[in-house]
Amino acid sequence: MTVQKIAVVGCGGISRVHLSAYTAHPERVEVVAACDPLPERTAWARETYGIERTYSSVAEMVDAGGWDVAVVCTPSSVRKDALAELARAGKHILVEKPLSDNVDDAREIVETCEKAGVILAVNQNFRDQYSFGIARKLIEDGRIGEVLGIDQQDLTFRQDKGWRLGMARHAMSVMGVHWFDGFRVLLGREATWVSCRTFSSPAIESAGETDGFVQIHFGDIPVSYVQSFSSSRKHVETIVFGDRGTLSLNYDSATVLTPDGASETIPNPYAGDQRRESMFRSLDRLLTAIESGGEPSNSGRDNLRTVALLDAAYRSAEQRTPIELVEGLPW
Template identity: 40%
Template sequence: MSTNKCYRIGIVGAGNVTRMHLDGLKKNENRVKVTAICDPNSETLKERADFYNIEQRYTNLDDFIENSQVEVAIVCTPSVIRKEVIFPLIEAGIPIFCEKPFTETLKEAIEIDHMAKKYNVPISINQNFRSHYPFHFIRNLIAENQIGAITAVHFRDIFYRQDQGWRTQCERNSMSVMGVHWFDGFRLILNSEAKSLVCQTHSSPNVQCVGDTDASVQILFQNGVTVSYMQSFSSSYGSNQLIIIGTSGTIVADYNDISLFEVGAKNPVKTWKDPQGGQDLKADSAFNGLNELLLSIENNENASNSCEDNLRTISLLEAAYISSQEQRMVYFKPDGILEN
C-alpha cells in the first residue's frame, strides 16, 4: 500500500532528458520534491537549476552524496558512464531511478544488478514507453482475447534523426536509443522472453555518427511468436506502426491510436485512443515509472521496472549487436538472459 510520504529527489545529470523528468516531478509535488541536482558542467547545471528552482547544486558526485540528503536519485547521465555514477550511489544506500538504456552492455548491467543486491538498494529503469507507447493498453486488449492467440508481430520505426554530442560517438546507436524501448515493449505485450535473435545493422552516411543508424531484427520468443522489427534514423520518410496478428483479429497501432481489424472488414471494427500515450504525457510516463520504484520501497517488493527485470531487455539489445557483428543467430537462456 502507498503512503503519504513526500520523497526528497536528487537529479544526477542535467542534460536534455532531465527536463522530461523535472516536468513530471513538478506536476507531482505532493509525492516528490526535487531538492538537489548534480552535473560537472556548471553552465548546464545553473541553467537547469535556475529554470526549475532547485536550491542545492553540485558539480561533484561525492559532494552530492555526502551533503544533499536526498532519498532517491534519478540518474540521467550518458549511458556510457553509468557504472561510475551508480556504484557510489549504491554504496551510499540511495535508491536509484535510472534513465534508459540502463547500460550499453549486458556485462555492466549484470555488475550493477549484483552490486545493488549486495547492498540491498532498489534500482528501477525508466522504460516509460511501456505506457508512453500503448504497450500496456495493447497488452490488456490481448488479455481480453480481442485478437485470439498471437501468431506474429511486425513493427517499424523509421524517421530522420541527427543527434548531437556524446551519443554521436557511440558504436551502439539506433537500437540503444530507440530499440531498447521496442525490445522492452515486445516482452511486455507477448508476456514472454526471447529464445533466439538475428540482426543486421547499417550506418548511413546521411547521419553524422559513428554507430548504427539502421537495423533489421527478427526475434523468436519462447511462446512461438516471431517479431520482425525495422529501425531507421536515416529515412526521409517517417513511419511508426505496430501490427499484431492474431487468430481472430489484428491490432494496428502507433503512439496515439489503436485499431482492431477482423477478416472481411475493410475498416477497423474498433478504435481506441490510449489515455496514457502521446507526446503530451511523456513526462507523466516518466514520473509513473519513478512512482513504481517508490511503491516498491513502501511495499518491500520488486518493481515491475526493476533493474533485474531490465536485464532481459538489455539482453535483447546486446544480442542484436552481437548478431550483427558476428553474423550469426544468438540464443537466450529460458529466463530470457543472453547465453554466454
C-alpha cells in the same frame, strides 16, 4: 501519500523531461538536489526548476545528504560508476535506459544494487508513452485471440547531437531499447533467438549504426523489426497478428481490427502533451516499491532481459550469425 525527496544526477537534455514531469506532482515528489560536472547545467537546473542545492559530483551530493532517491540521467557510458557510488550510499535509483551498453555490465550493476540492499528501477517509459500497456491488456482480454507474430517499423530521418554521435551503438541503443522492451511486455515471455544486420548511412553523422533489421523468436512467436534513422519516409507502427484479430499500435492509440471489418480505437492517455506523465509513472513504480517493500515491474532485474535482447542484436550483427538466448538471457 508520502512526498519523496529526489536528487537528479546529470542535468543534460533528458533531465528536462524528468523535471517537468516531477514538478506536476508536488504531492508525491520534491526535487531537492541535482549534480552535474558542468556548472552551466547546474545553473540551468537552479534557474529553471528552482533546485537550490546543486553539486559538481555525486560524491558531493551524497555527502550533503537530505534525500533518499536518485534519478540518474547521465550518458550510458558513465552510468556504471555513478550507480555503484549511489548504491554504496544506500540510495534507491531510477536510471535512464539503456541500463548499460552491454549485458555483462548491466548484470554487474543489478548485482551491486541488490548486494547494497537498494532498489533499482529503469525508466522504460514507452510502456506508457507508447500504446504497449493498452495493447497488453487487450491481448490478456483475448481481443485478438492467440498472438501469432509481430511486425514493428520505426522509420524516420534523425540526426542526433552531442555524446551519442561518438557511441559505437547508436540507433537501436537510442530507440530499439524501447521496442525490445515493448515486445517483452506485449508477449509476456522472453526471447530465445535473435538475428540482426545493421548499416550506417552516409546521410547521418554517427559513429554507430543508423539502421537495423532484426528478426526475433519468442519461442514459437516471430517478431520482425526495422529501425531506420535514415529513412525518407516517416512511419512508426506496431502490428500484432492474432488468430482472431489484429492490433495496430502507435503513440496515440491502439486499434483492434477483426475479420468482419469492425474496429475499435482506444486512445493512449500518455501520448502527446501527456508524454511526460510516463516519466513520472516510472518513478512512481519505484517509490511504491520502496514504500511497500516489493519489486517494481520496471526493476533492474527485469530490465536485464531487455538489455540482453539489445546486446544480442548487436552481437548478431557483429558476428553475422544468430544468437540464442535462454529465457531471454545469454547465460
